[in-house]
Amino acid sequence: MLFLLVLIASCTVVNGVDLKIDENTIYVIKDLNKYEKTIEDMKIVVENIKKETAEQKKHVNEYENNQYSADIMSINAEIEKLKQYSGFTDVRGPGIYLTVSDSLIDDDSIDIMKRLIHDVDITVLLNDLKAAGAEAIAVNNKRIINVSEVVCAGPLLGINGDKVSAPFLISAIGDMEALYDAVNEEGTYAYELKNKYGMEVVTRMTYVTVPKFHGDDYRINFASSAER
Structure with a gap:
């Protein structure tokens, strides 16, 4: 951004013509640079949120899979117990x-x-x-x-x-x-x-x-x- 300001300052006179860039124009350019940086920062934040969401989803899926496996194991154990009580196992x-x-x-x-x-x-x-x-x-x-x-x-x-x-x-x-x-x-x-x-x-x-x-x-x- 400093380079841009220096460039603007050095180009206020081109071929003998005074471009007369006023302070408002400089402020607008500063604001544009600031907004651009803000957008980049927001993109980083959004990307981090996406990564965190994906990680949380992974944990949820792992929990659900583990819970599902635990439920299946519990059901199978109950079935084996019932089979034993009922006489359907050696x-x-x-x-x-x-x-x-x-x-x-x-x-x-x-x-x-x-x-x-x-x-x-x-x-x-x-x-x-x-x-x-x-x-x-x-x-x-x-x-x-x-x-x-x-x-x-x-x-x-x-x-x-x-x-x-x-x-x-x-x-x-x-x-x-x-x-x-x-x-x-x-x-x-x-x-x-x-x-x-x-x-x-x-x-x-x-x-x-x-x-x-x-x-x-x-x-x-x-x-x-x-x-x-």
């Missing part, structure tokens, strides 16, 4: 294996039907284990869930739509001692089967693997969510 833990089979005693004084394992016997044993805190149960690797059936099928039992035969291996996960007592203490149903009717009842405390439910016919026909 599980492992402390528990017992209980083997039950028909009586080996050849005693005509005991009705032959009472020396055979029936569906009601298995059902009572399962209920005793549930009452003792069993968290997962299977019979001959058939997972017992809320819709599982244990029904008589001639000399076999029907469980989850499949036929299984004796001996019946019941695997249950829970407190070992509590589960063991539930099928061994005097007065329990298993104790009566073994000592009164000669059924073979063998219990072993160990770490147990219970497979997930594999039934193909799992569906709910009548129950639906009860909205408040």
